[in-house]
Amino acid sequence: MTRGIYITGTDTEIGKTVVAAGIAGALKKSGIDIGVMKPFMSGAKREDPHSDAAMLKSLAEDTNCIEQINPYQFDEAVTPLLAAEMNSIDISLDKLLSHWNEISLTHDFFIVEGAGGLMAPMGSDYHNGHIAREMGFPLIIVARPGLGTVNHTLLTIEKARTMGIEVLGIIINGVQFGERTLAEQTNRKLIERFTDVSVLGEIPWLEKLEKKTIIEAVENNVSLNSLTGLGVKA
Numbered sequence: 001m002t003r004g005i006y007i008t009g010t011d012t013e014i015g016k017t018v019v020a021a022g023i024a025g026a027l028k029k030s031g032i033d034i035g036v037m038k039p040f041m042s043g044a045k046r047e048d049p050h051s052d053a054a055m056l057k058s059l060a061e062d063t064n065c066i067e068q069i070n071p072y073q074f075d076e077a078v079t080p081l082l083a084a085e086m087n088s089i090d091i092s093l094d095k096l097l098s099h100w101n102e103i104s105l106t107h108d109f110f111i112v113e114g115a116g117g118l119m120a121p122m123g124s125d126y127h128n129g130h131i132a133r134e135m136g137f138p139l140i141i142v143a144r145p146g147l148g149t150v151n152h153t154l155l156t157i158e159k160a161r162t163m164g165i166e167v168l169g170i171i172i173n174g175v176q177f178g179e180r181t182l183a184e185q186t187n188r189k190l191i192e193r194f195t196d197v198s199v200l201g202e203i204p205w206l207e208k209l210e211k212k213t214i215i216e217a218v219e220n221n222v223s224l225n226s227l228t229g230l231g232v233k234a
């Protein structure tokens with residue numbers, strides 16, 4: 001069975017793409033046959049080099065075509081459910097999973113980036129959590145560094161577990177190490193006091209968001225050893 005992880009976040013615009021693409025690039029560099037997937041993308045064109053799908057493809061050096069990586073693209077910056085309804089497009093979970101079945105054999109290990117947070121609606125009767133569960137992939141939760149993140153992170157873990165989805169770890173993204181507030185300095189420990197899920201690392205705020213700097217930020221700050229249980233030697 002194809003292995004992989006599903007990257008979700010405590011919110012949108014939290015750094016899921018930066019983290020997912022960085023992990024994909026780091027694993028690729030360590031010699032793993034990595035594929036990426038962005039099932040739904042709204043508010044961006046696939047051809048835009050800064051779009052989620054294009055960034056994932058570029059950092060992972062995935063040879064799959066962009067339509068395989070991102071089967072559903074919408075121009076409107078709204079949740080996939082609304083965008084699909086506005087464009088009369090069928091985005092049933094069955095259709096998405098049959099697409100997934102086709103591409104799942106193209107690589108050994110997949111990094112999948114969901115759209116929005118865990119319960120962001122995708123189709124009319126499912127959200128991100130259902131996709132992760134059907135794919136059988138554990139979650140990595142990307143969280144922001146500041147005040148409020150403990151609550152959002154614990155809520156996301158709680159919901160995942162209610163759905164029977166394994167949570168592999170948390171990554172705090174965008175830390176401005178030189179000028180951390182008291183909350184930012186203490187959030188990692190506070191999260192770990194209230195859950196048995198580990199914080200795998202804290203990624204700094206990067207002045208230059210380039211392929212090399214993103215991959216190095218993941219290599220230097222995230223414990224990728226936790227993926228060894230998934231069959232990855234990193």
Ligand SMILES: Nc1ncnc2c1ncn2[C@@H]1O[C@H](COP(=O)(O)OP(=O)(O)O)[C@@H](O)[C@H]1O
Nearest residue numbers: 009012013014015016017018173174204205206
């Ligand atoms: N560690 C970081 N350093 C600098 N900019 C970042 C970092 N993480 C995210 N960003 C920026 O923040 C915005 C949101 O990040 P993104 O990865 O697209 O979030 P999401 O995928 O959760 O919507 C983007 O403009 C991205 O370039």
Ligand SMILES: [Mg+2]
Nearest residue numbers: 016017052113
């Ligand atoms: Mg994204």
